[in-house]
Amino acid sequence: MSLPIIICDDSAMARKQLARALPADWPVDITYANNGEEALMALREGKGEVLFLDLTMPVLDGFQTLQQINEEALDTSVIVVSGDIQPDARNRVLGLGALDFVKKPIGSEELAGLLDRFGFLDRARETEAPKPAQAPAQPVERPVNFRVDRYDAYREVVNVAIGRAADLLARLLKVFVVLPVPNVSDLEPGELRMALAAMEQGGSQAAVCQGFVGSGIAGEAMLIFNEGSTADLARLLGYKGKLDEHASVEIYMDVANVLIGACLRGIAEQIDVTFSVDHPTVLGLHRPVSEVVAKNGGRWRNTLTFEIPYRIESCNIDCDLLLLFTEDSVEPLQQRVAHWL
Numbered sequence: 001m002s003l004p005i006i007i008c009d010d011s012a013m014a015r016k017q018l019a020r021a022l023p024a025d026w027p028v029d030i031t032y033a034n035n036g037e038e039a040l041m042a043l044r045e046g047k048g049e050v051l052f053l054d055l056t057m058p059v060l061d062g063f064q065t066l067q068q069i070n071e072e073a074l075d076t077s078v079i080v081v082s083g084d085i086q087p088d089a090r091n092r093v094l095g096l097g098a099l100d101f102v103k104k105p106i107g108s109e110e111l112a113g114l115l116d117r118f119g120f121l122d123r124a125r126e127t128e129a130p131k132p133a134q135a136p137a138q139p140v141e142r143p144v145n146f147r148v149d150r151y152d153a154y155r156e157v158v159n160v161a162i163g164r165a166a167d168l169l170a171r172l173l174k175v176f177v178v179l180p181v182p183n184v185s186d187l188e189p190g191e192l193r194m195a196l197a198a199m200e201q202g203g204s205q206a207a208v209c210q211g212f213v214g215s216g217i218a219g220e221a222m223l224i225f226n227e228g229s230t231a232d233l234a235r236l237l238g239y240k241g242k243l244d245e246h247a248s249v250e251i252y253m254d255v256a257n258v259l260i261g262a263c264l265r266g267i268a269e270q271i272d273v274t275f276s277v278d279h280p281t282v283l284g285l286h287r288p289v290s291e292v293v294a295k296n297g298g299r300w301r302n303t304l305t306f307e308i309p310y311r312i313e314s315c316n317i318d319c320d321l322l323l324l325f326t327e328d329s330v331e332p333l334q335q336r337v338a339h340w341l
Helices: 012-021 036-044 062-073 087-095 108-117 118-127 150-173 191-200 227-237 244-273 289-295 327-340
Strands: 005-009 028-033 051-054 075-083 099-102 183-185 205-214 217-226 283-289 301-310 317-327
Touching: 005 301, 012 108, 012 150, 028 036, 028 301, 036 051, 036 062, 051 062, 062 087, 062 118, 062 205, 075 087, 087 099, 087 150, 087 217, 099 108, 108 118, 150 183, 150 227, 150 244, 150 301, 150 317, 150 327, 217 227, 217 244, 217 327, 227 244, 244 301, 244 317, 244 327, 301 327
Parallel strands: 005 028, 005 051, 051 075, 075 099
Antiparallel strands: 183 301, 205 217, 205 283, 217 317, 301 317
């Protein structure tokens, strides 16, 4: 008898990756869920003795899903598979009853070892009729009932990368970073200016901008700060001096070095490139960023934009990381993720 399991992740690419990493000879019936709400519905129907759960999802995220599982006393064993690798994220899910926490992407050997350690492989195989000796099973392409497009592939690549960046920022500031679901879109220059203007929320902002290039892929990384975040950032960084313009620039650069650097490295590792980066510059101090972009519109003529809003829990700190890829970068970037599609 096959073991009913659920793979819950808002990314079609992540669901497909995890399904392919499962042991080829493990008899399971897989139910796929796009978010925690769908996973709970499947659990109530008895479809998930084992639940592989992502954390960063719309509708109902992984933390909320675990809380609901506890409240309803649903019978399932939860293994969290997430790009959010902050120490506090791990501690929280284990405290909510998850069996284990593993970071994305998980390989087949690591996953098999994990399942064997908790006895899931034996539990399913004990119910199977004995089979004659045969050669070890080879990896199989498990059937999936969903489509993976390039935008989903991009979102999953950047999701893993921002988790690594958040982990570094959390360790630096000793905080918990609330991770978003990244937005990926094709934007014309005018649309980009409108999107930046919408982010400003009526106040002044500053941005650290850093160009990057590698293997035919080029663009700009722009970390946009609401200036209301400066005081809390200074406190968390232990800054004791006067918060003048020079101090603000220093604070912005410290945070940008962590977030931009880690995010670009995380993306580069997954698509097997090496990025060279320009010296970072601070734009728009005490000026709306959209005004700066309007004056330098030609510099950001990009068609592909990754938008990642970061928020720090229990603090007045939020910032938006934009990765802006040039039009010429789209084809080589797509080729780098094609094997996932």
